[in-house]
Amino acid sequence: MSFANFKLNYIFNRLIMFILLAVSTSSFAVSLGTYRIYLDRQHRDYDFIISNRDPVPQNCKLNLTHYNMDKNGTPQLVEGDVLPDNSAVNLLRYSPRNFSIDPQGRQTVRFRMRNQSGVEKKEYRSYLEVNCQMVEDKTEIIDGKLNSQVAGISLTPQLVHQVPIIVRPFNLDIQVEITDINVDLNNDTVTFAVKRSGERSIFFDIELINKNNNTRIALKKNGKIYPENNEKVLTLRAKGIPSEDLLIRLTEDKRTGGDLILEKSVK
Numbered sequence: 001m002s003f004a005n006f007k008l009n010y011i012f013n014r015l016i017m018f019i020l021l022a023v024s025t026s027s028f029a030v031s032l033g034t035y036r037i038y039l040d041r042q043h044r045d046y047d048f049i050i051s052n053r054d055p056v057p058q059n060c061k062l063n064l065t066h067y068n069m070d071k072n073g074t075p076q077l078v079e080g081d082v083l084p085d086n087s088a089v090n091l092l093r094y095s096p097r098n099f100s101i102d103p104q105g106r107q108t109v110r111f112r113m114r115n116q117s118g119v120e121k122k123e124y125r126s127y128l129e130v131n132c133q134m135v136e137d138k139t140e141i142i143d144g145k146l147n148s149q150v151a152g153i154s155l156t157p158q159l160v161h162q163v164p165i166i167v168r169p170f171n172l173d174i175q176v177e178i179t180d181i182n183v184d185l186n187n188d189t190v191t192f193a194v195k196r197s198g199e200r201s202i203f204f205d206i207e208l209i210n211k212n213n214n215t216r217i218a219l220k221k222n223g224k225i226y227p228e229n230n231e232k233v234l235t236l237r238a239k240g241i242p243s244e245d246l247l248i249r250l251t252e253d254k255r256t257g258g259d260l261i262l263e264k265s266v267k
Contacts, residue, residue: 029054029134030051030052030101032048032050032161033049033050033051034163035222037163037164037166039167039168041168041170042257046111047108047110047111048109048110048163049109050106050130051101051106055103055104056134057103057135058133059135060098060107060133062131063097063129064088064126064129064165065162066125067127068084073224073229086125086227088125088165088166089126091113091114091116092165093114094110095109113167116169122172122199123168123227125166128163128164130160130161166256168200172198172199172200173200174200174202175197177262178194178262178264179193179195179264180233181248181266183266188237188238189235189236190237190248191234194231194234195231196232202224202258202260203252204250204253204260205220205221205222205251205253206219206248207251209248210245211247211265212245218238220234220236223250236248246265247266248263250262
């Protein structure tokens with residue numbers, strides 16, 4: 001490669017890195033205190049925190065939207081004005097819904113589960129849409145006068161966050177099992193299915209454990225199976241540990257109303 005081509009490649013790569021950094025910085029100016037909101041009869045209130053890490057203010061607007069899960073657990077947007085049967089809209093109160101956050105500031109949005117008569121015994125779910133925009137003051141003063149060509153406020157679009165809201169007005173049953181275990185010696189992996197049945201979703205971490213010393217070999221966090229789905233297939237790397245020494249451990253996230261711990265030997 002010639003020096004000229006090397007220099008051009010270097011400049012091009014630096015430019016790409018700068019663009020990616022700029023996109024990343026703008027997309028994550030607003031950070032959220034959690035990736036899931038959960039309410040039930042024992043946890044009727046929830047404080048959801050939105051932080052502004054930018055050096056400029058953010059104007060934020062909150063809405064509720066809905067997604068259904070297809071057979072693979074992929075969310076599909078529910079369009080139109082008709083609410084899905086499992087919508088949590090009528091079971092929620094929350095405020096504020098429109099606000100500004102100062103630079104390096106934060107805003108608390110308070111959620112509360114409402115009492116509703118005649119509610120069907122099942123799990124309800126909506127999604128909180130968090131849409132924030134940077135507020136940039138474009139006002140310019142020239143010789144003590146306002147320059148009307150650039151006067152005003154500019155709103156720069158940001159990443160729209162979607163946060164699932166899980167509402168359980170009743171105690172709901174669930175059954176979970178680990179099954180269909182397959183060991184792939186060539187790829188040094190263990191593949192298995194987490195199967196769910198019952199009335200509610202489950203959110204969990206899954207570990208591969210060395211039974212000889214109870215040490216963790218592999219970990220996958222934030223697993224989830226919603227009521228629309230029956231199973232989730234997972235693969236973990238065994239890292240050379242013999243399959244007869246391996247244990248799969250599922251631990252439910254206590255922050256979502258469950259305390260299941262399930263273990264299954266690989267062999």
